[in-house]
Amino acid sequence: MTLRQRLLKTIYPLYIALGRLTGHHRLLLRNPGARPAQSLYDLSVPLPDGRELELETLRGKKLLLVNTASDCIYTDQYQELQQLMAHFGDELVVVAFPSNDFKEQERGSDSAIQAFCQRNYGVTFPVAHKGSVRTGPQQQEVFRWLTDKKLNGWNSKAPTWNFSKYLVNEEGTLTHYFDPGITPAHPELIKALHHG
Secondary structure (H helix, E strand, O other): OOHHHHHHHHHHHHHHHHHHHHOOOOOEEEOOOOOOOOOHHHOEEEOOOOOEEEHHHHOOOEEEEEEEOOOOOOOOHHHHHHHHHHHHHHHEEEEEEEOOOOOOOOOOOHHHHHHHHHHHHOOOOOEOOOOEOOOOOOEOHHHHHHHOHHHHOOOOOOOOOOOOEEEEOOOOOEEEEEOOOOOOOOHHHHHHHHHO
């Protein structure tokens, strides 16, 4: 970890507490009952080694899809995401989507990102090839589905910052959007994982 990363890790709990008071990065959206127009299971996630993670292989599990960065105030959420996946076992798969879309906070190569996640946070969940999550021509296919209501049925909310979270149920329906300030341990996120 760099000095900056260690400093961010140290102040992360204070930043989250401050966010609770100010409401910063704390938006939560729930599906009003809409069904997707296109199946998420038709898509795949590009992995750093050139392979594709076919989302069809994850049918029947909850998916927590998160845009990530290694040099962000929220980076410590990698550890919380790993703990969350360990707690829910085979019921949940977390997929990280590293992105340099927000203030140059993910400048590393795919191999550097993988090493950072494993060495510092023990990450065992899939980490995608680094790409864009913001709306536009370079946006990753999965994030296009997550942020286009014509595809997912209801949501057009793009990530507001690193560690925005999208929850998809076992049938492939997007059920929730969580801003970065809603941590993986937040009661609302845990409730959504238990009850949909």
